[in-house]
Amino acid sequence: MKTYKLYDLLISIGLIVLFLVISPFQKDFTFIIGYFVVGGWQLISMIVHIYYNWFTQPGGKRYYYTWLVFIIIIMATLGFIIYPFLLIFYVMLFAAPFMAIYYAWMCYTEVRIIYKHELIQLK
Secondary structure (H helix, E strand, C coil): CHHHHHHHHHHHHHHHHHHHHHHHHCCCCHHHHHHHHHHHHHHHHHHHHHHHCCCCCCCCHHHHHHHHHHHHHHHHHHHCCCHHHHHHHHHHHHHHHHHHHHHHHHHHHHHHHHHHHHHHHHC
């Protein structure tokens, strides 16, 4: 778990920084592609965390964040059927970057918890 969490954090931060740096210099839709790449990676990471039950206890940050993302996915799916739900895409255009940064911060705090736990066991 420790190795995965560290790579998860590094990949999340790396993808965010990569698309943040590349997007202003491109004259195309690179920033939209960045939304899907960063969001896709973080969605895969959430699924791995749920599968292995890592930091997913009820009441934790990851638990609530996972439910928020699940609700957003449901609303986006409903947007293709019920027109008013399409507004979620407009909201996500502005919310997604903050959600990505929050997810990376959440991963950082979990990595710190793992390393602190190891240091406590060394005493």
